[in-house]
Amino acid sequence: MKRLNVLTKVLTSLLLAGSAFGQNQNIDLKLANLRSMLDRTTAIVRLLPDFPNNTTRTVIEAKLQEAEMNYREAVEHVRNQQIPRARIAIAQAYALLQQIEGLIKQHPVFKIKFQEQLDRKIQQAEEAVRSNQNEEALYMLNRARFFRRQAYFLFRQGRTYQAIEYYRLAMHFCDQVFKLVDAGSGLNRAVSEEEWRNFYWDTQLLLERAKSLQESAPGDGQVKSMLQRAEREIRDVQKLYEKQEYAAAGQKLVAINRMLYRIIDMLDQIPRQESERMRMDLESLEFSLQSVREKMSDPPAPAIQKLYERSESLLNQIRTHIEQDQPLLARRKMFFANQLTLRMYRMLEERPNDQPQEIENQIQAARREMAELQQQSTPGATAEAFFGLMEQNLQNAENAFQKREYLRASYHLLITRRLILKYHRLAGQENRGDGEQETVRRELQRLADLLQRFRADDVKDEETDIRYRNAEQLYQLAEQAFQKREWHTCRELTDLGINLLTK
DSSP: OOHHHHHHHHHHHHHHHHHHHHHHHHHHHHHHHHHHHHHHHHHHHOOOOOOOTTTHHHHHHHHHHHHHHHHHHHHHHHTTHHHHHHHHOOOOOOOHHHHHHHHHHHHHTTTHHHHHHHHHHHHHHHHHHHHOOOOOHHHHHHHHHHHHHHHHHHHTTOOHHHHHHHHHHHHHHHHHHHHHHGGGGGGTTTTOOHHHHHHHHHHHHHHHHHHHHTTTTTTHHHHHHHHHHHHHHHHHHHHHHHHHHHHHHHHHHHHHHHHHHHHHHHSSSOOOOOHHHHHHHHHHHHHHHHHHHHHHHOOOOOOOOOOHHHHHHHHHHHHHHHHHTTTHHHHHHHHHHHHHHHHHHHHHHHOGGGGGHHHHHHHHHHHHHHHHHHHHHSHHHHHHHHHHHHHHHHHHHHHHHHHHHHHHHHHHHHHHHHHHHHHHHHTTTTOOOOGGHHHHHEEEEEEEEEHHHHHHHSSSOHHHHHHHHHHHHHHHHHHHHHHHTOHHHHHHHHHHOOOOOHO
């Protein structure tokens, strides 16, 4: 009997140990899932657009911080073997994450702001690829367009959180375009901890996408093996982060990204034909215009109504060009339709900067700053031309304000401000020598090509025309600087001209 009692006690203790082990395994899995959800939500919140009086974002960030604290408490409770308390902390964290998701879904402005940011970034990427002719960058751009379409499809269905995941993918591939076009902004340069962390989040996003695709093709052993390897490598990257070895972490992330690109290419249905891509971009444009229409007042402001009608006209022309297999004409008009859409996004923000009193204050401030700059500047042909362009735009802003044409005044005022900022940047900086010559020559040619396209365009609105005329004058100044071998001045002027036409 004694032996039976001993055996019973041993078996009971083994069962209890096994139960505790199972509990620990279960809670560890829950913690890992929560950590993944926190990282995912943090990455999404990082992308949330900001705008005046955005109290919702402040609330979201506070809830995310509270959820992070609950996670840390849960980790501490598990370490102390306080499993019930850990479960409560995990449940509280999940409840906060659900509240964050609800706030993002319900906010009336986030969707249109997301679209504005993504449309602008893709348009900038299109310009970069057009001037650079980099095949790999073009491929990355097509990926960005594909994921934008997926995002807008989910936005249309009201699945905002899932849409933002695709939005993140599209933004990621736009960033890859810029890195490929401009080697100086690539991953071999020194970067901050925050930049590496952002890149790590993007890599996690790619991994999630690849895993979801692999679930639909479970029989592919090669893909499964590649995914397992990618997950192992990402764990190694996390260890390097913890040791603050950011350069080594970055190199590993580059390799992991390339592996994940291969997996996604093997499994995802990214269009290969230009005609398919054009139809996909047409859908994105249609959705953007639909969103603009939803935000327009009733009756709409005359300026927005005029832009909207032009955009609809271009949309119909693009549709005809696609049907008639005229991709060059379709792509060119798509570019201008997206420009008009971006302009409407900005006008719908109802920014205080567009109000008469604010415009008058900014005109006065610009006038004072110009006077101070002129007193401090070194006389010369470049300074004289620069101030001539500033004065021209500021006078145009003042004249438009007197006529109560506040929108036109704001266009000229914006360019005046950009010229002042650019002059501040140029002042006191030395020319860096002949090493920049070829880079500057390419950028100058890019501006010339842009001006040629805008010159041939027959759908310019008032703001585009103002930007175009200023960009023309900046091009002339940049050419003069190039002839004088002032490479830095030439590059800054060229950069401003390009930005006026593309941003």
